[in-house]
Amino acid sequence: MGGTDDIEALIDLMARLPGLGPRSARRAVLHLIKKRGPLMTPLADALSHVAVTARECVNCGNIGTSDLCDICASEKRGNGEICVVEEVSDLWAMERGGAFKGRYHVLGGTLNALDAVGPDDLRIPQLVTRVAEEGVKEVILALNATVDGQTTAHYIAEQLEGTGVTVTSLAQGVPIGGELDYLDDGTISTALRARKNF
Amino acid sequence: MGGTDDIEALIDLMARLPGLGPRSARRAVLHLIKKRGPLMTPLADALSHVAVTARECVNCGNIGTSDLCDICASEKRGNGEICVVEEVSDLWAMERGGAFKGRYHVLGGTLNALDAVGPDDLRIPQLVTRVAEEGVKEVILALNATVDGQTTAHYIAEQLEGTGVTVTSLAQGVPIGGELDYLDDGTISTALRARKNF
Numbered sequence: 458m459g460g461t462d463d464i465e466a467l468i469d470l471m472a473r474l475p476g477l478g479p480r481s482a483r484r485a486v487l488h489l490i491k492k493r494g495p496l497m498t499p500l501a502d503a504l505s506h507v508a509v510t511a512r513e514c515v516n517c518g519n520i521g522t523s524d525l526c527d528i529c530a531s532e533k534r535g536n537g538e539i540c541v542v543e544e545v546s547d548l549w550a551m552e553r554g555g556a557f558k559g560r561y562h563v564l565g566g567t568l569n570a571l572d573a574v575g576p577d578d579l580r581i582p583q584l585v586t587r588v589a590e591e592g593v594k595e596v597i598l599a600l601n602a603t604v605d606g607q608t609t610a611h612y613i614a615e616q617l618e619g620t621g622v623t624v625t626s627l628a629q630g631v632p633i634g635g636e637l638d639y640l641d642d643g644t645i646s647t648a649l650r651a652r653k654n655f
Numbered sequence: 656m657g658g659t660d661d662i663e664a665l666i667d668l669m670a671r672l673p674g675l676g677p678r679s680a681r682r683a684v685l686h687l688i689k690k691r692g693p694l695m696t697p698l699a700d701a702l703s704h705v706a707v708t709a710r711e712c713v714n715c716g717n718i719g720t721s722d723l724c725d726i727c728a729s730e731k732r733g734n735g736e737i738c739v740v741e742e743v744s745d746l747w748a749m750e751r752g753g754a755f756k757g758r759y760h761v762l763g764g765t766l767n768a769l770d771a772v773g774p775d776d777l778r779i780p781q782l783v784t785r786v787a788e789e790g791v792k793e794v795i796l797a798l799n800a801t802v803d804g805q806t807t808a809h810y811i812a813e814q815l816e817g818t819g820v821t822v823t824s825l826a827q828g829v830p831i832g833g834e835l836d837y838l839d840d841g842t843i844s845t846a847l848r849a850r851k852n853f
């Protein structure tokens with residue numbers, strides 16, 4: 458490389474971001490060096506700032522800059538519904554949808570016997586405690602439609618049996634804008650079984 | 656979004672990097688927040704450090720941390736050959752190849768009438784000066800095989816006429832590992848015309 462050690466070290470760090478490889482990290486660093494004032498310095502400042510201030514919400518596991526995240530802190534969101542998601546990115550995806558008005562609970566992953574991920578690694582006990590303490594009426598399981606996600610959903614449903622809370626899950630079917638020809642057989646069968654009056 | 660303003664500002668900045676969109680910027684920021692100690696803080700430090708120290712080599716236009724880049728500063732590289740490239744990324748690509756032992760000259764783009772990019776925007780006058788002053792024997796035009804790149808190459812060759820310097824360009828033909836069936840017709844014709852004894 459024609460750059461110096463400092464620049465190469467920066468490229469190596471950038472290449473460790475998900476979605477960037479060595480080639481795109483080089484491109485990004487050259488772009489940043491070209492835009493030092495408007496982009497590189499603000500990005501460096503934002504990174505060091507968030508590195509110090511970011512923390513997990515003690516209640517739900519969302520990422521914010523205070524001990525209790527904005528959603529858990531908001532009285533309006535305390536409507537007795539908790540939406541259980543695997544990761545913070547899923548929570549943000551649900552929020553972008555804008556349809557859910559309750560609070561969340563981020564598990565931090567899914568049960569996985571091979572990787573030795575058990576219930577205690579996943580904030581499942583905290584969920585059971587919240588259901589008892591927060592006067593929750595409904596727990597919506599918004600886990601990914603994967604084997605691990607569904608295993609975890611079943612486990613959580615078992616844990617909540619006898620608490621009187623309603624446990625629901627997201628509907629499965631044809632996605633909006635989806636074309637039947639491009640859908641997998643499992644989705645089509647599920648959508649057919651769950652058909653509803655038009 | 657469930658994050659706070661600081662985190663959203665960071666995501667917006669990350670999304671302005673080439674190769675990252677809003678979705679991958681969110682993924683990258685969540686990854687960074689998870690790896691605050693080993694990745695986020697070092698990345699912030701490296702960015703602010705390079706933002707201050709990075710500069711263009713006054714001689715060739717390469718990016719480094721001193722006024723004269725390592726290649727221009729090295730006596731070994733002063734072998735009378737100058738390789739002309741469009742961008743710093745092309746210089747780095749040539750260096751990864753490792754076959755070129757001379758010095759470089761980064762134009763900073765190509766001539767483009769539509770975008771009003773003229774010779775004076777491109778460090779072409781500096782190239783002509785260097786050829787006269789550095790005792791250059793050969794100028795290798797390693798510009799991209801695009802219309803703009805080849806226009807620029809022809810313009811530079813004209814400017815260097817009468818200086819006694821040899822002007823060459825990279826060979827065009829079948830890339831290593833290339834399959835004829837996947838090559839465009841222009842490349843095949845060029846490779847055929849430039850065929851050589853086996």
